[in-house]
Amino acid sequence: MKAIRIHEFGGPEVMKIEEIEIPVPKADEILVKMFASGINPADYVVRQGGNVILKPFLKLPLGLGLDGAGTVEETGSDVSRFKKGDKVYGLPNFLNGTYAEFIAAKANQFAIMPNNVSFNEAGAIPSCALMAWDGTNLGKVNAGQKMLIHGAAGGIGSLALQFAKAKGAYVIGTASRYNFDFLKQLGADEVIDYKDENFGGLLAAIDVVFDASPVFNEGARMMMAAALKDYGRFVSVQLPHAFSEEFLGILTRKNAEAKMIRRELDIAQSLSDIAKLIEAGKVSIVISKVYPMGEVAEAHTALETKHVRGKIVLEIRKENESRNEAD
Ligand SMILES: NC(=O)c1ccc[n+]([C@@H]2O[C@H](COP(=O)([O-])OP(=O)(O)OC[C@H]3O[C@@H](n4cnc5c(N)ncnc54)[C@H](OP(=O)(O)O)[C@@H]3O)[C@@H](O)[C@H]2O)c1
Known part of the structure; x- marks a missing residue:
């Protein structure tokens, strides 16, 4: 073969x-x-x-x-x-x-x-969807909560956005401007250009941040942490880039949680659940x-x-x- x-x-x-x-x-x-x-x-x-x-x-x-x-x-x-x-x-x-x-x-x-x-x-x-699935679950996002997805037009981001919408969340996605219409078609409630150096200034009272970007940027991580609500959750796909002391300090002061996605889940069960959402037309x-x-x-x-x-x-x-x- x-x-x-x-x-x-x-x-x-x-x-x-x-x-x-x-x-x-x-x-x-x-x-x-x-x-x-x-x-x-x-x-x-x-x-x-x-x-x-x-x-x-x-x-x-x-x-x-x-x-x-x-x-x-x-x-x-x-x-x-x-x-x-x-x-x-x-x-x-x-x-x-x-x-x-x-x-x-x-x-x-x-x-x-x-x-x-x-x-x-x-x-x-499978791989992207399981990351996105684990991320939305670790973020414990619920109906009505505000979720920020950084890098929302990519493999993981585009699925995380749809999973969060299927749970009834209010979703803000970051992307380059040429992807704004794409994110809106996927269901994003707001879109932000991450290339605007101070995009964090456009964010407030976020319940869950899901950093799904393929590019690590400590400045962006800090801005997103600053926008988190007290008791919020910050979930990241960037395993090789450990959370800094300064970042964890911000989260501790907010009683917020930080988690790296490790995709520790039941693969077969999660893929079956994801298949149901796709068959129901809620995720594409x-x-x-x-x-x-x-x-x-x-x-x-x-x-x-x-x-x-x-x-x-x-x-x-x-x-x-x-x-x-x-x-
Ligand atoms: N795929 C997996 O199963 C998997 C598993 C474990 C870990 N990871 C990690 O997760 C990350 C994302 O994976 P992926 O498969 O979703 O990657 P991907 O599909 O290659 O991501 C592409 C997206 O990233 C966005 N992007 C590019 N530069 C960015 C920046 N500086 N800030 C924010 N967004 C930016 C782009 O948006 P625009 O074009 O709109 O600029 C594009 O839509 C990677 O670092 C990967 O190593 C992935």
């Missing part, structure tokens, strides 16, 4: 399509025939050699890709939740390498994908562009601009391959 792998760290050119053996699922695993994989920031961070958190885990050669969607090809002897042919989406163990025609992964890292989306759409959902996944496997370098280059709207996807097989098999 074909898989995209790296034998050295570096630029997009180090990714190569290789022929490797189809993996054999263990007792608690499923073999998934992959149709699409999401392209996520961790993919280019791993390709470049990692950051302070990831570096110790990276041993070459490596398969790339965090998440994806496909059909169940085979089930391990202990797996009863799925049968051959089920359409699933999931987030396998880190470094399992979803840019591949087949992957073997734990069954409890997958769920049945939403019935109203394509494989390309489903493949783009926005795909900017689909790239074939042969254009993975272009896909990474696009994501590394840090200005992709919604998601980009790696198409591993064409959708009609599954229809032909069903005929």
